[in-house]
Amino acid sequence: MVSRVSRLPFLFFLTGLASFAVFQAWSLADVSAWLAAFSEEPRYPSGWSRAHLFVLGWATMIAMGAVYQLVPVVLQNRQLFSRKLGYAQYAVFATGFAGLVAGFRAADVKTVGLFASVVFAGILLFAFNIGATLIAANAWNSVTAGCAAAVFHLVMAGAAGMLMGLNFAFEWWGAFHDRLLGAHLWFGAAGWFGFLITSFSYKLLPMFHLSHGHPETLQRFVAGFLLTGVWTGALSFLLNAPAWCHWIALSCTAAAFVLYAVHLAQIHRFRHKPMPGAGIRWSRHLAIGIATVTALLVPLSAAFPDAVLGTRMAVIIGWLYLWGWVGGTILAYLSKIIPFLWWTHKYGSRAGREKVPTMAEMIDDRKVNALLSAIVASLFVLVAGFGWNSPLLQTLGGTLLAAGSLFYAGLLAAVFAK
Ligand code: HEM
Numbered sequence: 001m002v003s004r005v006s007r008l009p010f011l012f013f014l015t016g017l018a019s020f021a022v023f024q025a026w027s028l029a030d031v032s033a034w035l036a037a038f039s040e041e042p043r044y045p046s047g048w049s050r051a052h053l054f055v056l057g058w059a060t061m062i063a064m065g066a067v068y069q070l071v072p073v074v075l076q077n078r079q080l081f082s083r084k085l086g087y088a089q090y091a092v093f094a095t096g097f098a099g100l101v102a103g104f105r106a107a108d109v110k111t112v113g114l115f116a117s118v119v120f121a122g123i124l125l126f127a128f129n130i131g132a133t134l135i136a137a138n139a140w141n142s143v144t145a146g147c148a149a150a151v152f153h154l155v156m157a158g159a160a161g162m163l164m165g166l167n168f169a170f171e172w173w174g175a176f177h178d179r180l181l182g183a184h185l186w187f188g189a190a191g192w193f194g195f196l197i198t199s200f201s202y203k204l205l206p207m208f209h210l211s212h213g214h215p216e217t218l219q220r221f222v223a224g225f226l227l228t229g230v231w232t233g234a235l236s237f238l239l240n241a242p243a244w245c246h247w248i249a250l251s252c253t254a255a256a257f258v259l260y261a262v263h264l265a266q267i268h269r270f271r272h273k274p275m276p277g278a279g280i281r282w283s284r285h286l287a288i289g290i291a292t293v294t295a296l297l298v299p300l301s302a303a304f305p306d307a308v309l310g311t312r313m314a315v316i317i318g319w320l321y322l323w324g325w326v327g328g329t330i331l332a333y334l335s336k337i338i339p340f341l342w343w344t345h346k347y348g349s350r351a352g353r354e355k356v357p358t359m360a361e362m363i364d365d366r367k368v369n370a371l372l373s374a375i376v377a378s379l380f381v382l383v384a385g386f387g388w389n390s391p392l393l394q395t396l397g398g399t400l401l402a403a404g405s406l407f408y409a410g411l412l413a414a415v416f417a418k
Pocket of ligand 1: 042043044047048051052055056060100115116117119120123154157158159160161162164165177181184185188189192
């Protein structure tokens with residue numbers, strides 16, 4: 001099962017890990033300067049470059065690998081529509097994101113416009129391949145429908161991103177550019193990553209917890225609230241709607257995350273494996289974390305709308321959401337997924353016939369836990385530094401975060417040498 005699709009996801013995982021390492025090394029190289037500049041005004045060439053190295057080169061690259069791996073499994077070993085197209089899509093997407101990141105870094109608007117279109121082409125190929133696989137299988141459940149919704153929102157985020165990239169080069173849209181940015185963020189951050197992480201968790205958590213018979217009703221409510229939140233949020237920006245529309249979008253998204261955290265607790269209650277490993281435990285903690293943060297933002301933004309919409313708060317929310325929940329959950333799941341896939345790929349057919357390492361020996365779970373704890377703690381120090389405008393805390397948190405992340409990437413990469 002695994003060996004048939006294994007190389008394609010591994011290509012995405014390895015590239016994603018390499019981007020992650022580059023992001024962290026780049027942060028370490030000039031940590032205080034970039035964090036101070038980013039907290040004041042994130043919209044500048046180096047900020048865009050780093051943001052996309054993180055969201056496209058790392059998080060989306062890993063997420064695409066996970067989709068290529070998990071979709072055939074969820075569809076009971078049905079083949080992908082086209083594995084060859086998967087490799088071609090990898091080449092287009094990797095070229096596009098690398099060019100986009102370089103174009104942002106060099107503040108070269110023509111390069112940004114060109115490679116924004118190439119990344120979008122890579123996203124369209126991905127959507128076509130996965131869409132054709134899902135439609136041919138016609139086996140809809142909360143995992144496959146959530147995956148389809150995620151990929152659709154990635155296309156929407158990419159379309160808005162490409163339009164902004166072209167606007168950098170040709171200045172076609174005028175003030176509409178800023179409205180596109182709001183929609184871009186809703187589609188990318190909440191739509192793509194929100195749908196993907198929630199729906200894949202419905203497969204991964206029961207699998208690693210050995211949970212059976214848990215109620216699944218909440219999954220529909222999570223999807224409903226998330227969809228309403230994303231579209232209310234995106235349209236509020238596109239149509240320049242009043243503040244209360246943005247607040248409704250936030251409230252719906254918060255409701256989705258709270259119900260998601262409650263649902264993970266249900267899955268946990270029905271578990272047959274008490275110790276599923278640190279990665280799975282952390283994915284639940286992080287879900288509770290993002291549910292708490294978004295739920296707190298609902299009354300806060302009603303009481304102090306200006307403070308919540310300010311740049312500093314947007315930076316804090318962006319880091320907590322994209323680094324904390326999205327990045328943290330991906331890191332946590334990778335500590336289970338990479339050892340599982342690599343063991344199956346390398347030793348699966350030899351197990352039982354000769355002496356092979358056990359799955360538990362592929363990665364040290366105590367190190368996973370220690371490093372994830374260090375990463376989360378440093379993120380809090382960094383965010384406190386943003387909140388208090390303290391360069392010392394920003395530098396301390398940013399340095400620890402980058403160093404801890406590099407060690408973690410090394411721990412994951414070392415699995416491939418086992
Ligand atoms: C085809 C793919 C994409 C392209 C071409 C693209 C392009 C762009 C452009 C041109 C901007 C700058 C807008 C401005 O500030 O005026 C931007 C900002 C941003 N994009 Fe994307 N994007 C893509 C995918 C994504 C995805 C999937 C995410 C996921 C969340 C994302 C997250 C962001 C963030 C956080 C910013 C703000 C960064 C900052 O202000 O420093 N992008 N994007």
